[in-house]
Amino acid sequence: MPKLIAIDWGTSSFRAWLLGARGTVLDEVPSGPGILSVPEGDFDAAFETALGHWLSTHPDLPVIASGMITSRNGWIETPYLPLPLDARSLADALTAHVTKRGRRLHFVTGAVRNPDHGLPDVMRGEETEIIGHLAASAVAEGLFVLPGTHSKWAWVEDGRLTGFDTCMTGEVFAILRDHSILGRLINDGSTSSDAFRRGLEAGRGEGALLTRIFSARSLALMDRLEEGEIADYLSGLLIGDEVAGALSSAQGPVTIIGRGDLAERYRVALAHAGAEATLAAPGMARAGLWEIAKLAGVIG
């Protein structure tokens, strides 16, 4: 019997689950429009289009959503929650919203680290995945990385999220490939794990990152890197630099919350840097949404 509709609604992704008792998955909508793909920002229409079949079959089922949907470019903008935070504080900070058709939604807000001195940082969505992992694994401490367009490195102490950093690796890789001189020589080849590892080595090197990335071109000009290898080399270089920077301020085993090829790249990069890394079980976003909804008393 369905208990909750849970939505992970990001910048370029949309996933939703129909959850039953104890958060078991009864049905899934695996894809939909990310918030930047919603025509004219009509989130009411996008919501009905994506989930109408569940909404009409289960008119009284509570709905909870997390991710960039609560950002300035989203459905409603909710204030960030300061650190430290846990599932309880996220549950207490849920924002209720009634759609044009009268459906009640609960939005999980994002997190902010905004020190008086030093640089601020923000996240929307990843806090829910971290909470999900803590709830699912009964872990209360650790260093986590969530690979993505903007990867997040997060520190958990005593069951609470106490710090995090954003790294723009994924986005910068894409714009270097698509818009910089480094992309001109790139030929899409088959994936080269050797080129990726050579990139990791350069990523750990000395000197400015924007100097080291030029080697993706100069190695090719010297015939020391094939055109089909440049993309993997550059990916390794950026991820290697990211991992070295993260491990310079935090030690210990790292848990990767993510899936597929990108999560595997981070696993290899962490091992290359001498850090123990484990992959979290899949489904952490929906686990977090379930946990927060439960604590908030939203589930009927």
Add this chain to the structure above:
Amino acid sequence: MPKLIAIDWGTSSFRAWLLGARGTVLDEVPSGPGILSVPEGDFDAAFETALGHWLSTHPDLPVIASGMITSRNGWIETPYLPLPLDARSLADALTAHVTKRGRRLHFVTGAVRNPDHGLPDVMRGEETEIIGHLAASAVAEGLFVLPGTHSKWAWVEDGRLTGFDTCMTGEVFAILRDHSILGRLINDGSTSSDAFRRGLEAGRGEGALLTRIFSARSLALMDRLEEGEIADYLSGLLIGDEVAGALSSAQGPVTIIGRGDLAERYRVALAHAGAEATLAAPGMARAGLWEIAKLAGVIG
């Protein structure tokens, strides 16, 4: 009386000079098509269009050119000269080329640093500017920076270019501004030297560069940076990181070979990092072309 036509022909720039005795400037063509702007790669036509008035008036005047014009995307591709090099070795390596109309040109080739271990690097054009500065100033030692789309840091010992690094700062700034999420909040404001200095401070900071650049967004989201200040902040952050990386491997006073606002930004960044910096006199490209042509016996 004219002695030489000298051309500095880069990726996105073209400048040429009609030089008289001792390299004095008799006339100048201040702009023309960079090599990527030459229609269908017809460099013969571009050359005639840009300089036809000089070519017909002075049919026997020698012509010398340096820059990306000798690259894979240029008129002819010439092999890079390995380090160390000086004006004499560049003069000995001139490549003669006869145009379709029978005009004889001399191309100055670029430089390569290609160690067995470690990353290679290449330049085309900057070596001529450095040679020009050495000839004009009688300096034989030092650390030089040539700001640009790809800035170059170069080491000179005993009158010879012994090492250099490329840093993609200018190009990465442009693509972050034009294609990344950081650009979305940017409003062109008046130039803010305060925001530039705040960026320099973040550029000297700890952790991965791709983490620190995200502060150009998060500071704005926190209302700690105005939208009109984001571009200058980001510029400072990237240049600050570049300068910190360069000074970590080389100390001593720095000579900036460049002009205008960008050269001034590097001067401020170097001073902020505690390094003494001086600005080279203008005209180093033509001074280098003159020196190389003189040593090669090209000048009539």
